[in-house]
Amino acid sequence: MTISPAALKAALADWRAALGRDAVFDTADDRAAYADHYSPDEATHMPGAAIAPANTAQVQAAVRIANRHRIPLWPISRGKNFGYGGAAPVQKGAVVLDLTRLKAISVDADAGTVLVEPGVGFFDLYDHLQQRRLPFWLSVPGNSWGSVAGNALDRGVGYTPYGDHSAQICGLEVVLPTGEIFRTGMGAMAGSPNWQLYRNGYGPGWDQMFCQSNFGIVTKLGLWLMPEPEAVLGYDIEFDKPEDLGWAVDTIAPLRREGIIRQSPSMGNWLRSAAVMTTRSQWTDSKGPLGEDVITAIRRKFDIGWWSVQLRTYGPLDMAEAALRQIERAFAGKPVLKMKPKRWVKGDGLEGSPFSGVPVSFPLANANWHGGRGGHVGYSPVLPMKGDLAMDQFRRTYALYQQYGMDYHASFAFGERSITNVNQLLFDRDDSAMMGRVDAMFRALVADAQAHHYGEYRTHIEYMDLVADTYDYGGHALRRLNERVKDALDPNGILAPGKSGIWPATSRAQSKRK
Numbered sequence: 182m183t184i185s186p187a188a189l190k191a192a193l194a195d196w197r198a199a200l201g202r203d204a205v206f207d208t209a210d211d212r213a214a215y216a217d218h219y220s221p222d223e224a225t226h227m228p229g230a231a232i233a234p235a236n237t238a239q240v241q242a243a244v245r246i247a248n249r250h251r252i253p254l255w256p257i258s259r260g261k262n263f264g265y266g267g268a269a270p271v272q273k274g275a276v277v278l279d280l281t282r283l284k285a286i287s288v289d290a291d292a293g294t295v296l297v298e299p300g301v302g303f304f305d306l307y308d309h310l311q312q313r314r315l316p317f318w319l320s321v322p323g324n325s326w327g328s329v330a331g332n333a334l335d336r337g338v339g340y341t342p343y344g345d346h347s348a349q350i351c352g353l354e355v356v357l358p359t360g361e362i363f364r365t366g367m368g369a370m371a372g373s374p375n376w377q378l379y380r381n382g383y384g385p386g387w388d389q390m391f392c393q394s395n396f397g398i399v400t401k402l403g404l405w406l407m408p409e410p411e412a413v414l415g416y417d418i419e420f421d422k423p424e425d426l427g428w429a430v431d432t433i434a435p436l437r438r439e440g441i442i443r444q445s446p447s448m449g450n451w452l453r454s455a456a457v458m459t460t461r462s463q464w465t466d467s468k469g470p471l472g473e474d475v476i477t478a479i480r481r482k483f484d485i486g487w488w489s490v491q492l493r494t495y496g497p498l499d500m501a502e503a504a505l506r507q508i509e510r511a512f513a514g515k516p517v518l519k520m521k522p523k524r525w526v527k528g529d530g531l532e533g534s535p536f537s538g539v540p541v542s543f544p545l546a547n548a549n550w551h552g553g554r555g556g557h558v559g560y561s562p563v564l565p566m567k568g569d570l571a572m573d574q575f576r577r578t579y580a581l582y583q584q585y586g587m588d589y590h591a592s593f594a595f596g597e598r599s600i601t602n603v604n605q606l607l608f609d610r611d612d613s614a615m616m617g618r619v620d621a622m623f624r625a626l627v628a629d630a631q632a633h634h635y636g637e638y639r640t641h642i643e644y645m646d647l648v649a650d651t652y653d654y655g656g657h658a659l660r661r662l663n664e665r666v667k668d669a670l671d672p673n674g675i676l677a678p679g680k681s682g683i684w685p686a687t688s689r690a691q692s693k694r695k
């Protein structure tokens with residue numbers, strides 16, 4: 182579906198009438214405000230306009246207008262999905278459906294659940310809980326500026342035991358691409374007290390179908406909250422050599438599998454600290470890959486290893502202590518560089534940290550590593566939780582960073598059975614030589630992962646078709662199923678064409694699939 186300027190104009194007039202003049206943004210400045218400010222090329226994904234309904238009825242009205250004029254919408258909650266596209270759509274000219282104004286929060290303090298609307302940010306929910314002295318902790322991503330619902334829907338992660346955000350979802354309210362509204366799980370029964378309590382409902386479960394998809398617009402999202410623990414204990418562990426990754430993965434893996442460590446630790450390299458606290462020019466004038474001397478200087482300044490990992494146990498103090506002893510036993514006699522104990526017990530002041538669910542935004546500073554107009558894209562393949570495979574993955578990726586002259590920024594985040602190798606390609610958008618290498622490097626990384634049958638868990642809007650191509654079982658049978666569902670739910674193809682490589686029949690020709 183190409184976007185006809187006349188149809189867009191007519192749709193904008195209808196949206197103004199339905200939502201109010203101040204809910205429609207279509208100047209050049211407005212479009213730029215919703216562009217992806219971190220991406221190598223903002224123009225390719227420049228939205229055509231943005232609209233911001235104030236409530237669910239207006240979302241439905243806006244969707245019906247989009248159907249009438251065949252204008253694609255790109256729903257965002259708060260649009261802070263930096264590294265993956267920000268607020269911008271896959272398809273150039275699509276209209277951003279900004280849900281920031283939907284901000285209701287409803288906490289069930291007995292059950293420890295919350296029902297949030299998409300505009301609720303992590304800071305909003307944190308303030309809400311604090312002001313009412315409700316004893317629950319959030320799990321926050323590195324950029325807590327974003328939306329609680331939006332992050333869970335894109336399968337974002339945090340660092341407490343509730344850090345797998347999409348796994349905490351319990352019940353959704355969804356506006357379908359045709360404008361109808363429905364509720365998943367127990368919410369399908371009017372007045373059910375169990376909507377946020379029981380995940381499965383009756384018959385097929387639909388919550389996960391709306392994650393990383395373009396099958397509907399989520400207007401309410403239920404989530405389980407972590408009861409405030411009595412204690413958080415752990416160690417910040419430093420490792421001296423790149424090769425330590427292998428045995429460290431094999432040491433942490435059983436602790437994770439057995440549930441002794443219930444949070445998702447993330448083992449990352451020295452650039453993680455340096456890139457948020459300093460800029461590259463403070464360390465070197467050289468353009469090439471950072472040398473051993475610079476790496477050593479960075480490590481000395483921050484008193485860190487080649488790799489660092491933070492392990493935490495949560496719960497009643499004696500249970501957390503027992504789990505901590507298991508960690509100590511697992512690492513006893515292992516060649517760690519340093520193990521710094523960490524201890525928080527209820528009553529102690531809460532330090533602002535992702536481990537205690539306090540929202541943070543400082544990790545965003547890493548976009549400034551190169552100075553200039555900084556940005557980054559994420560590359561995050563999933564692999565088995567095995568040390569030798571992690572080492573192998575590290576070596577191959579590191580070599581590609583060297584080959585393309587980029588600074589290695591990576592972590593290995595432990596799931597319960599897999600690890601996700603989260604890499605960031607940090608760049609300066611004003612450096613044309615560097616920008617000329619980014620796209621080729623990204624494609625080389627994806628190809629390398631695919632050669633080992635590893636897929637990305639999430640990707641940037643520019644690469645959604647590329648990554649969907651790698652999920653190739655049965656001649657892309659998954660994509661065919663997704664698109665059959667897409668066409669059934671969205672006959673006019675108006676909702677987020679291209680999200681996760683899923684294109685409606687009306688615009689499938691625009692896909693960059695191979």
Ligand code: ADP
Pocket residue numbers: 256257258259260261262263266267268280299326327328329330331332334335397398399400677680
């Ligand atoms: P955050 O602000 O937390 O980073 P975003 O609002 O940028 O989250 O959302 C991330 C992605 O998730 C969006 O690009 C969109 O594809 C999807 N998404 C976000 N909110 C919704 C929603 N309410 N309904 C459907 N999809 C959504």
